[in-house]
Amino acid sequence: MNTAAVFDFDGTLMDTEPAIMASFEHVFQKYRTVEEFTPERRIKVLGPALDVMMKEFFPEMDPWKCVEEYRRYQRENLRDLIRPMPGAMETLAKLSAMEVPCAVVSTRYFKSLDELLKQSRMDGFMSVVLGNDSVSRSKPDPEGILKAWEMLKTESCFYIGDSVMDVEAGKNAGAVTVAYPSNEGKRNDLIAAKPDYLIEQLSELPELIRKEK
Numbered sequence: 515m516n517t518a519a520v521f522d523f524d525g526t527l528m529d530t531e532p533a534i535m536a537s538f539e540h541v542f543q544k545y546r547t548v549e550e551f552t553p554e555r556r557i558k559v560l561g562p563a564l565d566v567m568m569k570e571f572f573p574e575m576d577p578w579k580c581v582e583e584y585r586r587y588q589r590e591n592l593r594d595l596i597r598p599m600p601g602a603m604e605t606l607a608k609l610s611a612m613e614v615p616c617a618v619v620s621t622r623y624f625k626s627l628d629e630l631l632k633q634s635r636m637d638g639f640m641s642v643v644l645g646n647d648s649v650s651r652s653k654p655d656p657e658g659i660l661k662a663w664e665m666l667k668t669e670s671c672f673y674i675g676d677s678v679m680d681v682e683a684g685k686n687a688g689a690v691t692v693a694y695p696s697n698e699g700k701r702n703d704l705i706a707a708k709p710d711y712l713i714e715q716l717s718e719l720p721e722l723i724r725k726e727k
Contacts, residue, residue: 517723518668519609520642520659520689522675523620523627525560525696527602527636527716533592534559538567540587541580545572557699561653561677563621563646585626598634599696601717606639608720615666617642619658619673619683624648641666654679656687663687672723674716676700681707690726692719 524530538559542551550571559567564584568577609616616639620627624645631637642662649658663671673684674692677700684691693709694716695701704712711722 515670516668517670517672517690517726518615518617518663518666519719519723520617520619520662520666520671520673522673522677522680523618523622523630525599525676526674526680526694527599527606527618528630528634529597529599529696530595530630531560531697533588533595536592536595537584537588541568541584542571544583545575545580557697560697560700561621561679563652564623566652593633596630596633598636599716601715603634603636605716605719606636609723610639612720612724614720614723615641615668617644617662617666619644619653619662621646621652654682654686656683659683659687659689663689670726672719672726674719676704678703678707681709684709692722 521527535556538551539548542548564581565577568580572580606616618627618640622645624647627643627645642665644658644662646652651657659673671689672692673689674694676694676696681691681693691709692711692713693704694713695704713719
């Protein structure tokens with residue numbers, strides 16, 4: 515049976531957490547106080563689209579003004595903090611050798627995804643890249659995963675992500691769900707979401723897919 519591997523991006527393929535935290539700290543410092551970026555909010559921002567979080571955190575403001583400030587600060591100051599997750603490149607290379615097509619479905623916007631995939635040289639492994647602006651409904655809606663799956667033309671599909679939202683989106687799409695708790699603060703919630711598999715390292719993925727195939 516031919517299958518595909520569809521990945522979330524932030525916290526799954528790419529270690530963007532330091533840059534995300536620093537960018538939100540900057541926005542809170544500019545428009546509120548950095549103390550209001552609490553530990554609970556720090557966990558909460560790892561997954562949803564930026565405009566969703568800005569609407570929640572800064573309801574009195576235009577969320578897109580906050581998003582643009584976040585993007586500007588990250589682009590000008592923090593790109594060097596963004597690196598592939600441990601084992602990500604090796605995992606993608608193994609999947610390529612196994613002829614498993616790969617894709618990204620993320621709440622990050624396409625332009626940013628495209629830039630970071632090229633910067634990290636992951637772009638050559640990706641047959642499909644869909645950002646939040648590539649779909650009309652964000653995760654946990656399955657639209658993005660279903661769209662990628664259709665474009666990849668495989669019988670089955672694995673969706674790999676680091677958040678409960680990813681597990682829910684994968685289940686809603688009928689994909690095999692693989693949770694990757696790259697942030698320990700998410701582990702218990704990920705387990706409670708009941709993914710089909712939970713992996714500790716991305717390097718476990720090729721063998722898992724090989725067995726399922």
